[in-house]
Amino acid sequence: MDNNTLNSKEFIKYLEKIKKLYESDILTFAEFTRKKGNIINDLKGRDLSEKEEDFMLNISGLYKSNVINDEELNLIKNIVFGDEDDNEPAMLKQIEMATSKQIETDNPQQIEMVSPQQIEINKTHTAATVKEITHNNSNKAKGRYMVPVVIISIFIAIIIIAVIINNKLIENESEQIGKQTKIKSTEQVGNNITSRIIDSDSNVYKTVTIGTQEWMAENLSVSRYRNGDIIPQVQGKSEWSKLTTGAWCYYDNDFKNGNTYGKLYNWYAVNDPRGIAPNGWHIPSDAEWTKLTDYLGGESVAGGKMKATTLWDNPNKGASNECGFTAFPGGYRYYDGRYYFIGRYGLFWSASENGNDNAWDRTLGYGGSGVFRDYGGKGDGLSVSCVRD
Numbered sequence: 001m002d003n004n005t006l007n008s009k010e011f012i013k014y015l016e017k018i019k020k021l022y023e024s025d026i027l028t029f030a031e032f033t034r035k036k037g038n039i040i041n042d043l044k045g046r047d048l049s050e051k052e053e054d055f056m057l058n059i060s061g062l063y064k065s066n067v068i069n070d071e072e073l074n075l076i077k078n079i080v081f082g083d084e085d086d087n088e089p090a091m092l093k094q095i096e097m098a099t100s101k102q103i104e105t106d107n108p109q110q111i112e113m114v115s116p117q118q119i120e121i122n123k124t125h126t127a128a129t130v131k132e133i134t135h136n137n138s139n140k141a142k143g144r145y146m147v148p149v150v151i152i153s154i155f156i157a158i159i160i161i162a163v164i165i166n167n168k169l170i171e172n173e174s175e176q177i178g179k180q181t182k183i184k185s186t187e188q189v190g191n192n193i194t195s196r197i198i199d200s201d202s203n204v205y206k207t208v209t210i211g212t213q214e215w216m217a218e219n220l221s222v223s224r225y226r227n228g229d230i231i232p233q234v235q236g237k238s239e240w241s242k243l244t245t246g247a248w249c250y251y252d253n254d255f256k257n258g259n260t261y262g263k264l265y266n267w268y269a270v271n272d273p274r275g276i277a278p279n280g281w282h283i284p285s286d287a288e289w290t291k292l293t294d295y296l297g298g299e300s301v302a303g304g305k306m307k308a309t310t311l312w313d314n315p316n317k318g319a320s321n322e323c324g325f326t327a328f329p330g331g332y333r334y335y336d337g338r339y340y341f342i343g344r345y346g347l348f349w350s351a352s353e354n355g356n357d358n359a360w361d362r363t364l365g366y367g368g369s370g371v372f373r374d375y376g377g378k379g380d381g382l383s384v385s386c387v388r389d
Helices: 008-023 029-045 052-064 070-081 090-106 108-113 116-121 123-177 237-241 255-261 267-271 286-295 299-306
Strands: 187-189 192-198 204-210 213-216 345-353 358-365 371-377
Touching: 008 029, 008 052, 029 070, 052 070, 070 123, 213 286, 267 345, 267 358, 286 299, 286 345, 286 358, 286 371, 299 358, 299 371
Parallel strands: none
Antiparallel strands: 187 192, 192 204, 204 213, 345 358, 358 371
């Protein structure tokens, strides 16, 4: 959910996504509940791009499929419509109006309170009288909803308090174990153990242990900093060239490239104190990159052991992915906004500066087995891999 407007399709997608993570044992029940709460609370700061009634009708599918429970459904309803006493939700008004019409149909004697003589004398007066009857019936219907609404409000308050307490317990537990990101499952890749981690967008990444370091085995694709603030997506060449703050893009502004190669970030996003790496992880320093390539036999051969065996242009020299790093050729975006070399080169930022305008990076190419230590302008857009704290 990357902007200030929200539609039900996007909201449903995010809730269903974390439900699948929970069903796959990637999230615990506590984490599943917490993430749901965060996503639901995110509604408060957004403008809906649909009518409230249409939004809630679509959300009812989440309730029917047990993605959200009774309390969460009512919490969403209160956020969408507002819970002020003098601002009755539009949907509840519609229910009351329908109830009033049904009462009129089932009890025609009530309408007979308006005399035929009055109808003949003044049709306008008749319409006003019928409106008054309907209003009275609507008030009766409204009274029937008062008790359930009060009860629901009490339950919602209890649930909110329980969620706050649960979140605090989870945070305390995370501090005690020294990290908030937990390993959910493992699988063997060569001689290395791969685990999985989750970023601020609930994207899931494979990771791999190489020597004494644990690296992400997929390129970063997050659109938010750790605190939830949005990292802007910038597409235009002119806008990109003027940036001095964090931003990301897809290669050629094509989201399909993002599905394979992740996002490209300028160094300002990499260096932002809010952090783009998942909790418990960070952007590798220049020294940490050197430690990796030294372990793999030095810069002249490390690239072949890190490169994926697919997606690279021929000859993809020396590629074996022996260490499980699975480097892809995501190309890069020059500071002037132009894109270069997808399929041929993969460039990865380090967290280390090289002067005021540049920062160190690592480059792998299709034509050789090496990893090249280089530096680029902070306004360039490069791929990002992270290493565990």
